[in-house]
Amino acid sequence: MSDIEVLDAPVGNTPEYSVSEIAGALKRTVETAFGQVRVRGELSGFKRHVSGHCYGAIKDERAVIDLVMFKASAATLGFRPEDGLEVIVTGKLTTFPGRSKYQIIVERMEPAGVGALLAQIEARRLKLAAEGLFDAARKKPLPSIPRVIGVITSPTGAVIRDILHRLADRFPRHVLVWPVAVQGDAAAGQVAAAVRGFNAIAPGGRIPRPDLLIVARGGGSIEDLAAFNEEIVVRAVAESLIPVISAVGHETDTTLVDFASDWRAPTPTAAAERAVPVLAELKAALAMQAARLDRAAARALVQRRDRTQSVAGRLPQARTLLALPSQRADELFDRLPRGLRASAGFWRGRAERAGAALRPALIAGRRDRAAAALTAASAGLDRGARGVAIRDRAQLERRSARLRLFLVTNATAKAQARLAAAARLLGSLGPDQVLARGYALVIAPGGKLVPSAAAAKSESRLTIRFADGDMPVATGAAPPTAPRTPPAGATAQGRLL
Secondary structure, three states, X not given: OOOOOOOOOOOOOOOOOOHHHHHHHHHHHHHHHOOOEEEEEEEEEEEEOOOOOEEEEEEXXXXXXXXXXXXXXXXXXXXXXXXXXXXXXXXXXXXXXXXXXXXXXXXXXXXXXXXXXXXXXXXXXHHHHHOOOOOHHHOOOOOOOOOEEEEEXXXXXXXXXXXXXXXXXXXXXXXXXXXXXXXXXXXXXXXXXXXXXXXXXXXXXXXXXXXXXXXXXXXXXXXXXXXXXXXXXXXXXXXXOOOEEEEEOOOOOOOHHHXXXXXXXXXXXXXXXXXXXXXXXXXHHHHHHHHHHHHHHXXXXXXXXXXXXXXXXXXXXXXXXXXXXXHHHHHHHHHHHHHHHHHHHHHHHXXXXXXXXXXXXXXXXXXXXXXXXXXXXXXXXXXXXXXXXXXXXXXXXXXXXXXHHHHHHHHHHHHHHHHHHHHHHHHHHOHHHHHHOOOOEEEEOXXXXXXXXXXXXXXXXXXXXXXXXXXXXXXXXXXXXXXXXXXXXXXXXXXXX
């Protein structure tokens, strides 16, 4: 077999690059070819990061390009981007080597047309109207003369000067201004916070709570007024407990805040005119009403005086009204003495007739009958009292006998019980019971108890008494020369051995 030689394959002329070199070349190529572009398409996946930067994509029916909008550019947005909204973005095309994709760094974004933005606003209006935020029943009446007016607007524009000037001309009031941005991405949040901040002021505090709010802004395009079409502002105005006047834009401009407010003013100046009346006109009207009231009161006074005089003229005079009663009084006065005399004679006759009926015999008979009745009643009372006394005495004697018998029986039973207890105690402590337990008594002649052995030695004879009898014992001691007589008061029982 012949030898085989393996040779290296030729390298060729194709250059070799690193991944970073290819990515950098592509980035330079794309940025050079598409330095500044305007792209029209539909937003998709648009979101704002906590850093303030915005990310998303712009697409059409065949392709998708990622977009990035940094914080400085996002702050200039005059509307709120939403998915599905057709927009025109201006920026530069570049690549993102870390993900191998290309994207647009957006410097400016605007709606693709007024029609698209209006369609977005109309869809939002229908949504909020379906929730009832624009119902007439929710609208609150405006105060006729508010004490404090809160104004929410830019502190540097002509709007605040027009409102303050108009209020000072018509009816000077205490005005609180809450400065806010009226254009840009932060405007909606600031306006909503101002409305809620005024409502959060406690009545009677150091800062007076407004009786009326005015949300105002000058005229501008639909993009300039976009903050007042935001849902957060509309909801804050609809939820306000303080009545709100909207004065956004010119007379032909309409925003969603106008639908939610309690009254829509065509201009900021018109809002100030609606907020307060004209002081001079009010004073003139009050003066006119006061003059009319004075004339009406004078006219009513004249009419009532005339009517009173007319009625008084038809009434009879006082002397005519009192003539008949006076005549009647005179007649009665004349008849009074005769009537008194007649009455006295009548009662005198009745007294005499009654006295004639009271004869002495009749009085004596009545007295005797009354005395007899009294005597009979007294005798009956004595008999009844004696019977009651006899009955009560017998009953008392029976009860006394039963009580004495009860007391004697009870005392006897108690004495017998005590005697039995003493007998039992005496039996247990007596000498017979002691002897029955095995003890014995030593008795000297003469019946004297011998209490000790020394005393027993001096006796010639002793008697030992047991429970069943006596036993004499001779001790061997010399008998005494003379018998000893027991001392007076000695007892027959001494100590127990």
